[in-house]
C-alpha cells in the first residue's frame with residue numbers, strides 16, 4: 478500500500494470522567510516509521526494517556542487510531558487490549574519472573590518451534606542490549622535498571638514494529654541510562670524499529686529523539702526535530718520544559734540591554750557569556766556552582782538573577798563584578 482500513514486491518530490480525544498482538564502484533546506498525529514518519536518510535557522499533560530491510546534489500551538472518546546491504515550481497537554472492542562505488532566515498556570517491571578534467570582525471562586517470549594533460532598535470537602538481543610553478563614542471574618538479584626533492560630529485551634525480541642516506552646529509564650541511574658539510550662538508538666538504526674517514548678527529561682528526549690512532540694494540557698502544541706524545537710520554541714512553555722532558562726519580564730530584560738514590546742524574555746544559559754572586553758561591569762557574581770567540567774555561575778544586577786554556564790573553571794570568584802554579552806534571546 479502506497480502513502481498509507483504508518484501510525485496515525487485522527488482527531489482523538491479522551492477525557493477522564495468528563496473532566497475537560499484531564500486526558501487528551503483533539504490530537505492529530507502521524508508517527509513516522511523507523512525513527513524515535515519522543516513526547517514531552519509537564520506532569521499531567523497527558524503523555525501516558527496518548528501512549529495508551531496509540532497502543533489500544535484505552536479507547537478514544539472521539540477519533541480513531543490507525544496502524545498501516547487499519548483501525549486500532551480499544552479494550553471495549555478487543556478481548557486482549559494492545560496490538561500484536563506493538564510492545565509497551567513502562568517503569569513497572571511486574572511481568573518479569575523474579576525467580577527465573579534473565580536468559581529464560583527473555584527466551585520465553587519466543588515460540589519453541591525452533592530451539593536453535595530461539596537460543597540465537599536470545600543471545601543476540603542480550604548482546605545488543607549489553608547484558609550478556611547478566612544472562613545467568615536471577616531477575617530477583619538485579620538492580621532496578623537491570624530489570625528495566627530485561628523488560629526492554631523481552632519487548633524487542635519478538636520484533637515488534639513499534640516499541641512504546643513510558644518513562645522507561647526512570648529506575649535506571651544516570652550512569653547506566655546513557656548506555657541504555659545508546660543501545661536503543663543502535664537497535665533502531667540497525668533494525669528499523671519505530672520507537673515512541675514518553676519522558677519528562679529534556680536531556681533524554683533531546684539526545685534520543687528524531688522527532689519531538691510537546692504536549693500541554695492534553696494538546697500537542699509543538700512538533701519537530703529536537704534541535705529546531707530547542708533552538709526556536711514557539712511557546713514559553715516549551716522553552717521552560719527543554720532548557721533551564723532565564724525568564725525575565727520586559728522591564729528586567731532592560732538590565733541585559735534588551736528592549737522588547739513583548740511581555741517575557743527568555744535567555745538560555747549558554748547564550749550568555751562574561752566578556753572582559755566590555756567595560757559595563759554591572760553584574761555581580763553571587764554564586765559559583767562546580768559542575769565538573771563546567772560551572773554554573775549565578776549573577777545579580779539589582780533584583781534580577783541570571784544563571785550562565787562557564788567552561789573556564791576557576792576563572793571567576795563570588796563577588797567579582799563583570800560585564801555580560803547576550804548572544805541570543807527569545808521573546809514571548
Ligand SMILES: Nc1ncnc2c1ncn2[C@@H]1O[C@H](COP(=O)(O)OP(=O)(O)OP(=O)(O)O)[C@@H](O)[C@H]1O
Pocket residue numbers: 493494498499500518519520521522523524525526527677
Ligand atoms: N484513570 C484516570 N482517571 C481519571 N483521571 C486520570 C486517569 N488517568 C489520568 N488521569 C488524569 O489525566 C491527566 C493526564 O494524565 P497522564 O497520566 O496521561 O499524564 P502524564 O503527562 O503522563 O503525567 P505524568 O508525567 O505525571 O505521568 C492528569 O490530569 C491525570 O490526573
